[in-house]
Amino acid sequence: MGGSSNTTTTTSGGAGGKDKDRDRAKGSSVSFTEGEKVLAYHGPLLYEAKVQKTENREDEWRYFVHYLGWNKNWDEWVASDRLLKLTEENVRKQLELKNQSGDKTVRTGGRSAQHNPKGSNADAKGDKEDTKGLVKGKKRKNQLGVEVAMIPKHEKERRSSESLLMSQFPVTLKKQLVDDWEFVTQLGKLVKLPRSPTVDDILTKYLEYRVKKDNKISDSCAEVTKGLRCYFDKALPAMLLYKKEQKQYKEEIKGDVSPSTVYGAEHLLRLFVKLPELLSSVNMEEDALNKLQQKLLDILKFLQKNQVHFFLSAYDGDSKGADGAKGK
Amino acid sequence: MEAAADEEQEGLSAQSPAQAPPSSASSLPKEQSQVELELRLLQALEFYPPSKLKGIHRHFILYGLMEYLRKSLDRQFSADEVLQLLDRFFNLEMLKPDDDEKDNFGQTEEFALPDNFFKKEE
Numbered sequence: 001m002g003g004s005s006n007t008t009t010t011t012s013g014g015a016g017g018k019d020k021d022r023d024r025a026k027g028s029s030v031s032f033t034e035g036e037k038v039l040a041y042h043g044p045l046l047y048e049a050k051v052q053k054t055e056n057r058e059d060e061w062r063y064f065v066h067y068l069g070w071n072k073n074w075d076e077w078v079a080s081d082r083l084l085k086l087t088e089e090n091v092r093k094q095l096e097l098k099n100q101s102g103d104k105t106v107r108t109g110g111r112s113a114q115h116n117p118k119g120s121n122a123d124a125k126g127d128k129e130d131t132k133g134l135v136k137g138k139k140r141k142n143q144l145g146v147e148v149a150m151i152p153k154h155e156k157e158r159r160s161s162e163s164l165l166m167s168q169f170p171v172t173l174k175k176q177l178v179d180d181w182e183f184v185t186q187l188g189k190l191v192k193l194p195r196s197p198t199v200d201d202i203l204t205k206y207l208e209y210r211v212k213k214d215n216k217i218s219d220s221c222a223e224v225t226k227g228l229r230c231y232f233d234k235a236l237p238a239m240l241l242y243k244k245e246q247k248q249y250k251e252e253i254k255g256d257v258s259p260s261t262v263y264g265a266e267h268l269l270r271l272f273v274k275l276p277e278l279l280s281s282v283n284m285e286e287d288a289l290n291k292l293q294q295k296l297l298d299i300l301k302f303l304q305k306n307q308v309h310f311f312l313s314a315y316d317g318d319s320k321g322a323d324g325a326k327g328k
Numbered sequence: 329m330e331a332a333a334d335e336e337q338e339g340l341s342a343q344s345p346a347q348a349p350p351s352s353a354s355s356l357p358k359e360q361s362q363v364e365l366e367l368r369l370l371q372a373l374e375f376y377p378p379s380k381l382k383g384i385h386r387h388f389i390l391y392g393l394m395e396y397l398r399k400s401l402d403r404q405f406s407a408d409e410v411l412q413l414l415d416r417f418f419n420l421e422m423l424k425p426d427d428d429e430k431d432n433f434g435q436t437e438e439f440a441l442p443d444n445f446f447k448k449e450e
Binding site: 219220222231240241243273278287 | 375376380384385386387388389390391392394395396399404405406407433435436437438439441442445446
C-alpha cells in the first residue's frame with residue numbers, strides 16, 4: 001500500500017489481473033492538479049475526466065471532477081482513491097474494464113442525465129457520449145429492482161452488431177432491405193397493401209415446411225412463430241415503418257386489424273433487424289438464446305429460398321398523392 | 329369392522345410403503361421426479377418470470393421455459409405441459425402484463441437499417 005508510487009498507482013508491483021479495489025489504495029501518495037486530465041472511476045468503469053477544483057480537507061485531498069463529454073450534472077467531488085493518472089497503461093485498464101462489463105447493461109449511479117429517447121436515424125443524441133462507449137442515461141429499475149441505464153441508441157446498435165442473427169444475416173436479404181430503404185426513403189414509393197402472402201401466411205407456410213422436413217410438429221418452432229407474429233403486430237407501427245409509410249399505415253390499419261394480416265415479407269424482414277433489441281428484454285439464457293437464433297436464421301433462409309415469391313421486386317408510387325410523390 | 333380396521337392400520341407399519349392406503353395427495357410423499365420437475369420449473373422462473381407470461385414476450389418466455397426444462401430433465405416439453413405446470417403455482421389468468429411494454433413500444437421510432445447493411449460485401 002505505502003509503495004513508492006510517484007506517478008501512477010498501478011505500476012508498483014505489476015498489478016495486472018487483480019481486483020480493482022487494490023487500485024483504490026488508501027493513503028496513496030498520488031495527487032492531482034487543477035485542470036489535469038485524469039481517469040475517474042464511476043461505478044465499475046473508468047471515464048476520462050478533468051479536475052476542476054482541488055481542496056484539502058482534514059489533511060485529505062478532494063477533487064471536483066468533470067466527466068469529459070458528459071453533462072455538468074454528473075460533476076462531483078471525489079477522493080484520490082477514485083482517480084488514476086491519464087497514462088497509456090491506465091487507458092488500457094479502462095478498455096479492459098469496459099470489455100469485462102461486456103454486453104450487460106452498465107449500472108450507473110448519479111443523477112439522470114438529459115436523454116432524448118426519440119433518436120433520429122443518425123446516432124446524434126442530446127447528451128454527448130464518450131467515444132469509449134459509455135452507457136449512461138436515465139436511471140431506471142429493471143425487474144430485479146436494480147438500477148440500470150435506459151439503453152441509448154448506440155448500445156442497441158452494438159447489441160445488434162454482436163448478435164449471431166445479425167452476423168449471419170443472408171446477404172441477399174440484406175440487399176433486399178437496402179433496396180427497400182431506397183424505394184421508400186429515396187424514391188418516395190410504397191409497398192402496395194394489402195400484401196399476399198401476408199406475414200401470417202408466411203409464418204404458417206414456414207411451419208408447414210418444417211413439419212414436412214422433420215416429419216413431426218415441433219412445439220418450439222410453433223412457439224417461435226407465434227412469438228414473431230405477436231412482435232410483428234405490436235412492433236409494426238412502433239418501430240418498423242419509415243416516416244413516409246405512416247400515412248398509409250393509418251389508412252390501411254383501422255380498428256382491430258392485425259398488421260400481420262395486411263403487411264408482407266418486406267416488413268417482416270425489417271422485424272428481424274429489430275429482434276436482437278426486442279429479445280434483450282427476455283433476458284434469455286445463453287444456450288436457449290443460441291438455439292433460438294438458429295431457428296430465426298432458419299426462418300430467414302426460408303425467406304431467402306422463396307425470395308421471388310414472397311417479396312415485391314418493385315414498389316408503387318404513392319397512389320394517394322403524398323407530398324411530391326410520383327403518382328402512378 | 330373396527331377390529332379389522334385396527335389390524336389394517338397396525339399391519340401398515342409392518343408393510344412396505346407401496347401398500348399404503350390411498351389418501352389425499354398432500355399427505356403422500358411425491359414421486360421424486362415430480363419434485364424434481366417442480367424444482368426445475370421454479371429455478372427456471374428466475375430467468376423467465378411469470379409476470380412476463382402475459383406481455384408481448386410471452387411466447388419467447390415460454391420458449392425459454394421449454395428449453396430450460398428440456399435441458400435439465402432431458403426430455404421434450406410441449407408448451408401446454410409447461411403451462412399446466414405453471415398453473416399449479418400461479419393463477420395465470422390473474423397475471424398482469426408487465427410494465428416493460430410501455431418502454432419498448434410507448435414511443436414511435438422510425439425504422440433504420442444498421443450502417444453495416446449499406447457496406448459492400450466482398
